[in-house]
Amino acid sequence: MISIELIRKNPDYVKENLSKRDQILSYKIDDILQLDEERRQKIKNLEELRAVRNAKSKEIGLFKKQGQDTSLLEEEIRNLKDQISELEDVVARIERYMNDLILRIPNLIHESVPFGVNEHDNIEIKRYRDIPKFDFEIKDHSDLCVSRGFIDFDKASEISGGRFSILRGPLAKLERALTNFMLDINMKNGYEEISPPHLVKDIALIGTGQLPKFKEELYFIQEDGLYLIPTAEVPLVNVYRDSILKEDELPIYLTAYTPCYRREAGSHGKDIKGLIRQHQFDKVELVKITHPDSSYDELEKLLNNAEEILQLLELPYRVMVLCSGDIGFSASKTYDIEVWIPSQDKYREISSCSNCEDFQARRANIRFKDETGKNRFVHTLNGSSLAVGRTLVAIVENYQTKDGKIRIPKVLKEYIKEEYI
């Protein structure tokens, strides 16, 4: 969440910044300011009363020791009690309301983020490798894989419904190879491999920003009050929740492979065919916990780490800076990596690398002790090493041959012995 001190001290700056995302947010800032004012006033009253009560109670203790009568003092305090508990209720109510409001305010945007309304205003900053030319009629990954018996969408929808898939034989193996390949590269780049829980409590999702605002995107297990993770970012960032790190522990690099579960509410009709948009997909994730001073350098490095995977797989891609209107709720700045999908004749998102600055750190209460001994919030970053399912799509389509086979990228040779599948 945004710092309330910052809202209080510089409301105009906050409003101006948030209005780059959405004009309506500035009204909410006004609401928060008003509540904050009220809250502080009430707290002041409350604490004065409590101070009086505490002093008198202390006196009673002393008097009783001396065997003196204290009934008068006790009566005085009894009169305070109702006022105190009434004020306590008021303060608690204001704080709950204020908290709920502020948890729904998105992060402030970094100054280098371009202004824009939607995804069309994102800016391309880099392109890697020429798009492939085919001297035959290409197939999309879905047709190709179904015809080869590598994917069974029909059976999957019978078992689980739409947007699920069954990968078979060589394609299932290719998926596993990709996961291992990404994890191995990430470990080479200094990331610690984590195997996290896939079911988490609401506090974890509040910590990373999916809750309270995006509940409808999440699968929820009613009986146990647990959510299926929409990304490994959630458990990874929460590994350090409620902790005070030593400055020399930073930066921390984590990587994890997990399935990701998303309801895709509001995506009706989008990417109906194929593996592009599924309710369940595998992803290898990168998370960094860093010092605030170095988080933007770390973001560049994180992006490079994700790009390296595509470069090694020899897949054409481009890098986009997301504009202010398209950037995610928790992020201050985001790069998307888009891979070339021949059948769609366009680039599609395959990784998203973000610096959340201290937005998640505040929510998850992740701090470090700086050299002066002061506790400060860390910065958190996350990025897809790559979304495995979409990488699979990109490989199938970009590496397809005239006779409907798929060439295995060179770097995967140590995971898959065949030349083609």
Place this chain on the structure above:
RNA sequence: GGAGAGAUGGCUGAGUGGUCGAAAGCUGGUGACUCGAAAUCACUUGUGGGUUUAUAGCUCACCGGGGGUUCGAAUCCCCCUCUCUCCGCCA
């Protein structure tokens, strides 16, 4: 799922109604000693909020979470969560 034990500051661990924000030890910090270091000694070392120009002072809250009893709760009562041990079940 059944039976029992427990949850206290960065860590270990005292504390069963009043001067306890909390003993003691460890860790960390500062200083003394030393050429320097170790050892030793002295002092010091929690978090968040309110007020404030202030990292000063004053003040409030916090001893797993929530509620209650009381003038007063780490301490008593109720509920919940989590951890540990044993039994059962189970990949």
